[in-house]
Amino acid sequence: MDRRVTLAHGAGGKQTGELIREVFRKHFSNPEFTADDAAVLDLGTGRIAMTTDGFIVSPYRFPGGNIGKLSICGTVNDLACMGAKPMYMTCSFVIEEGFPMDELEEIAAAMEKTAAEAGVRIVAGDTKVAGKGQVDHVFITTTGIGALTEGVSLSGAKARPGDAVIVTGDVGRHGCTILLAREELGIDADVKSDCAPLSGLVESVLRATKDIHVIRDATRGGVGTVLYEIAEQSGVGVRVDQAAVPVDGAVGGVCGMLGLDPLYLANEGTMVVVAPKERAESVLEALHSHPYGEKAALIGEITGDNAGKVIVTTEIGTETLLPQPGGELLPRIC
Amino acid sequence: MTAMAADAAVLKAGRIMTDIMEKREPARKSAREIIESYDGPKLRIMEVCGTHTHEIFRLGIRSLLPDTIELVSGPGCPVCVTPVGFVDEAVMLALEKGAVVCTFGDLIRVPGTKMSLAGARAEGARIRIVYAPDDAVEYAAAHPEEQVVFLAVGFETTTPAAALAVRRARDEKIENFSILTANKTMPNAYLALRGSADAFLYPGHVNAITGETECRRLAEESGISGVIAGFTAKELLTALAVIIEKSKTGEPFFVNCYPRVVRPEGNPAGLSLIREVMEPCDSEWRGLGIIPMSGLRLREEYRGYDARVRFALPKIEGRPNPACRCGEVLQGKCRPSDCRVFGKGCTPEHPVGACMVSSEGACAAYYQYGAK
């Protein structure tokens, strides 16, 4: 078989999982190495969470943000998903020769502003410049650590039958924004990335109740991918009510044109929260009272049957399997 | 309001009034009730169109069907019926001839003899995904130093878009644009598929161009039954219910169940555009072999825009993987799960046959929705 890295390995679906399993986990495996969004470490001084994330996005500037804002949000949100308060970050840049300095500064300024909002400090960094054409403008990798909130224990393996499945916002906006920003499809729509640091949002949820089982950042691969990850890690099924999934009108229109499903499009400011059914109301209340959670919605439940699968209740009340996301997202005509 | 809408509204109002006045449940069964309660002889229905296959799965319609109704998937996915040799030609254009190949996203992962377009892209070929053939012309106009080839696949629905692109290139003298044709037409395929099913669910968007005539004639002259179907839940359920009710008569039938989009005459401008730019030719369908006069190629006066001519492509005989049974799947002769490699050597990530590639391909739909 062809052993090359393909774009499908970067799409967040099944192949990405394979790449991590067969290359990285094989070599990096240790007791703290995590399948969740951040590792939890016991340094003898209280528990911390730690994670790292690389950012390549074309174009590096898009409606609603740029790669700098994205690089802070991604790592902050991964820490927040473990119930950690993000504290320190490092960042590493790979910059293409010839990249305009004032645009680099614009990126750095966005990082500063977003870090301040999230209450996190950038404490170390690294810069490399690659020859013209060796990278696409600029790549950023950020690493962050955060202090774990006492009494909170979150993991993709903790979903239980009967739990409520909640999304913290409308789905697919970031992925849709990037598709349109590439300007190759000739489609014009008023869609902005949902890119936002969600540590404050998670904090207010955890203030309402610490009895939460899973929080997952629905980035690459979208909510569909996250639901499959939870189903697999927890050994449960997930049932989603199609009509309850919040989708921005224009995102729906773009998806209709291109034959795509918003459930597979990336988010950078929307998470999936799984909590005991009796906590659903207070979680939703906390989300709705936060500016980043106004469109939060209960979209389904965890089931004991159909382990490892995501079942959708359709508009006509029938049940069907949500196809497992995989491969590159391709606009289709048929 | 259109005349038809007005008629429907009057009918609806009349029915509601009767119901209210007589204080009874509506006597009429809903489409869904007709489908769920069907207990007549076994009925085999072929959804010709891959988008129908996809929507039927997405809407969970199969879960409503009694055992007496079997839905089989037909050859109506242009990606699935495109032969291996076509992918090989496209790969050769991109890798050896240095052309920028513009394609619908659907074709990217279809396996060729050696590799797919995705494979060629990983080797450095320039492949661009476009939403419309016209976008490829636009790109060619903006990059006169490059040779741009659009991969023209599709049935009557899609062919006018490719024909418009060629005509624009000629009118605006965009000489670095050409197309690689694999366009196909449906009527002869229906005849080739005769006997595969008791009734066809005709592909509504093909009929939007071709109209009712051909399908009506299939019922009247060849005894082939079918209905033109739309794509919403209501339209699909109604089309299935109409098939069930009409089948009870035992006579061949034809009904246009998608009149809000399909006119009896179709789209005359689209048909004459196809005739102006293209002419019929024999065409190879993956799995079905060569069906006489079921394909389209550029007419003599447009031959300069034919990539095969411009790049003097040699005749390429593609070699499909022998384990693959896509051909039988496309004819409804076997189910995807009957194939030896289905779900094992052949998955959406590593497709062996084209039916596993397109999300509307029968194999991909069966695999992703866990059907047997």
Next chain:
Amino acid sequence: MCVGLAAKVVGIRNGTALVDANGAKREVSAQLLEDLEPGDYVMVHAGVAIAKITDDDGDETDALMEML
């Protein structure tokens, strides 16, 4: 076989129609349809408006069921 998108015509210019589907806008060819006007609904496929839509699917299916 063919993904079709129902969209509203919001502008017409030289054989091109600007269509809008829930706020997603794109220019498509209007060359296959005569007398398109802003406000019309069309079925769009691969960047071409292939048919005018004359009704909604509810009224259409009601009329068909009535026929049975």
